[in-house]
Structures are given as structure tokens and as C-alpha cells.
Amino acid sequence: MSTTLLEAVRRYTDAQPGDSPFVTAIKGFFILRSAHAKPPAHLLFKPALCIVVQGAKWALFGDRHVDYGPGQALLVSVEMPALGRVVQASADAPYLGLIIEFDLAVMRAVLEQMDAPPQAGGQVTGGVVLTEFDGPLADCALRMVRLLDTPQAISMLYPAIMREICYWLLSGPHGNTVASMALGNNHAQHIVSAIHALRDRYAETVSINALASIAQLSPSAFHRQFKLLTSMTPLQYQKQLRLLEARRLxxxxxxxxxxxxxxxxxxxxxxxxxxxxxxxxxxPRRDIAALPAGAASLQGLL
Structure with missing residues (x-):
């Protein structure tokens, strides 16, 4: 990971009042910092790049465990609940992370203008990919952090940076996965449609048959492909959504x-x-009483 990016993120977080996560002036751009390892936290991951600048953490999506450290990022292509933990951090070398949520409209526009666009994958694969975060992508992240110093310029300059991020992701080693997410015209998108229905109706009893119909699959195929994408069953997914929302309430x-x-x-x-x-x-009562001040801001934040 670029030392320049590390220095920029460290400088920004040093100047911020309050606790991490820091909600920046750029919509969908968050900066994380922790001076110590933390206990596991249940969060709702949204489609985004989750980047480690310094330190290390892990995330557990259903039965899939992913470790990632400096210069690595999670490419999350579908909204899903998960367990995450910062495992390497100290006062001298705090954990520093960035979250860049995707703008799918921009991604589709970039995809349409590419001379040799990647092809969306035809099969359902895991909704989380571990990727290296360096070179042009790290440069884009650095410019985003620096842009926070001049908020009046964000509306003019940030769209160009987001377009560049989309280009490098689409032209990179996971371009097919990113294209699938942007286009929404493959088998995975049918599963995503069912996920959206499950998310919107999480407080209701929703049958597997109804979800399978939304996904245009047989119940058995839907169950198998849902778990392949999210690493959990539909019932596990709904239960975690319910409990996360109850905690937020x-x-x-x-x-x-x-x-x-x-x-x-x-x-x-x-x-x-x-x-x-x-x-x-x-x-519930003991858990809520033990949570630190500001924990509410983490609910729903990846």
C-alpha cells in the first residue's frame, strides 16, 4: 500500500473529532480507524470496495472466512450480513480502512464506453472477492482523501474519480464479476432480485417457493445458488437481517x-x-448496555 495514501489517511483521521467510522463529505465514502484490535462486530455489507490501508482484519460471510491486510480489499458485489473484526492495530500503527460504495449507474456508463468491455459471467459465484489494491486504484483513493480538504470541489471532481475507479475495476482481474454486478443480466442478478425482496420483507414469513419464483429458478436450484452467492441459506440471511435491524432499533x-x-x-x-x-x-438488554457510544452509526455500515 502506498505510503502516501497511508500518510493522507492518517493525517485526515488525526484531525477528526469523535470516533470512527468517519462519514465524509463524499457520499458513500467512509474512513475507519482503530487504535486497538476489536471484538467481532455484526454488520451489513453493501456493494463496495472495503480497503485496508494499515493493520489487518477478517470478515465472516456465512461459512466463508476472509482475511485481508494492507494493500488488499474486499470487492463486495451483493448486500449481505457478515461478521467482521479488526485483528491488527495499535496506538502507534492504528488500523486504517476505506470504504467506497459503488455507483452502479456510473459503472454501467463506463462499461458501455469501453472498447473491449469484460463479459458478465454466466454462472453464480461468490459475492465477495479478495483483490489487491494498488497502482491506479490506490492513486484514486489518495485523490479522494485529498479532495476532502476542498469540499467545494467535490461535486466537480469526484464524479471523474468514480469513473476512473469503475474503469480500473472493469479492466482488472475481476472485471467479469464487476460487469455482472453492473449489468444485472445474468443468473446472479435473479438471486439478487430475490435478496432485495427478502430484505424488503424481512419481517414477513417468506417462502422459499416465492423467492425461487422471483429468481426464476426451482426451489432446490435457488437454495443452492443463493448459498453459493452469499455463503448462507435464505433462512440464515433473513434471521441475521432481522436481528441486525432489531439491534439498530x-x-x-x-x-x-x-x-x-x-x-x-x-x-x-x-x-x-x-x-x-x-x-x-x-x-438484548445486556448487549445494548455494553455497546460503546457511537455504535449506532455502525449499524448498516460495512
Whole structure:
């Protein structure tokens, strides 16, 4: 990873009040910092590049474990819940990370203008790819961090940087995966449509048959390809969405346990508490009381 990028991110975070994550003036661009290793955190990953500038972390998507360190990034192509943990950080060398959410409209526009565009893959593959983050992409990230010093220039200059990021991703080693995400015309996109339906109706009882119909697949094929893309079953995916939303309600809206359970689709508060403790490691009240100030800002942030 470029030492210049490291210095720029370190300088930016040194000047910021409050705690990480830092929501920047560029929409969809976040900067993370931690001076120590952290316990695992449940988050909702969105389609984005999740870059490690310094330190190291891991992420667990269903049954798939991914380790990544300086100069590496996760290319996340579909929204999914996951468990993440910073494992290498110190006061002298804090963990530093960047999140760049994708603008699919820009990506499609760039794809259409390429002389030799990559072809969208025809088969469903995993929704997360580990990639190297260096060269032109690291240069784009550096210019994004520097652009934060002149917020009045963001609306003029940032679109060009995003176009360049899309170009390098599409022309890089994972161009087919990125093209599939941008075009939305392959088998994976049918699964994504079902994921969106599951996300929008997470508090309802949704049958596998209904989701399979949205995905234009048989129930058995849908179940198999859903797990291939997300590394979890539809039921596991929905349960994690429900519990993440319930946690957000208790953190951000001060909802009590019973209200949160009902709003995310549970009929039994005791069943909700059991499943909540199984996922987060403690019953709802104890978990919420133990979370640090500012934890609410992490809910839904990759």
C-alpha cells in the first residue's frame, strides 16, 4: 500500500473529532480507524470496495472466512450480513480502512464506453472477492482523501474519480464479476432480485417457493445458488437481517426488547432473545448496555 495514501489517511483521521467510522463529505465514502484490535462486530455489507490501508482484519460471510491486510480489499458485489473484526492495530500503527460504495449507474456508463468491455459471467459465484489494491486504484483513493480538504470541489471532481475507479475495476482481474454486478443480466442478478425482496420483507414469513419464483429458478436450484452467492441459506440471511435491524432499533430508537422483536417479525420475545444472544453473544438488554457510544452509526455500515 502506498505510503502516501497511508500518510493522507492518517493525517485526515488525526484531525477528526469523535470516533470512527468517519462519514465524509463524499457520499458513500467512509474512513475507519482503530487504535486497538476489536471484538467481532455484526454488520451489513453493501456493494463496495472495503480497503485496508494499515493493520489487518477478517470478515465472516456465512461459512466463508476472509482475511485481508494492507494493500488488499474486499470487492463486495451483493448486500449481505457478515461478521467482521479488526485483528491488527495499535496506538502507534492504528488500523486504517476505506470504504467506497459503488455507483452502479456510473459503472454501467463506463462499461458501455469501453472498447473491449469484460463479459458478465454466466454462472453464480461468490459475492465477495479478495483483490489487491494498488497502482491506479490506490492513486484514486489518495485523490479522494485529498479532495476532502476542498469540499467545494467535490461535486466537480469526484464524479471523474468514480469513473476512473469503475474503469480500473472493469479492466482488472475481476472485471467479469464487476460487469455482472453492473449489468444485472445474468443468473446472479435473479438471486439478487430475490435478496432485495427478502430484505424488503424481512419481517414477513417468506417462502422459499416465492423467492425461487422471483429468481426464476426451482426451489432446490435457488437454495443452492443463493448459498453459493452469499455463503448462507435464505433462512440464515433473513434471521441475521432481522436481528441486525432489531439491534439498530434498540440502539438508535431506544425501542425495548418486546417492541424490537415484534417490529422485525418475531411473535415470541423469548425466542427473539434466545436467537439474539446466539448471534451477538449476550441477551438484548445486556448487549445494548455494553455497546460503546457511537455504535449506532455502525449499524448498516460495512
Amino acid at each position: 434498540m440502539l438508535s430508537e431506544a425501542a425495548n426488547v418486546e417492541t424490537a422483536a415484534f417490529r422485525v417479525g418475531y411473535e415470541s420475545a423469548s425466542q427473539f432473545s434466545r436467537e439474539y444472544a446466539r448471534l451477538f453473544g449476550a441477551p
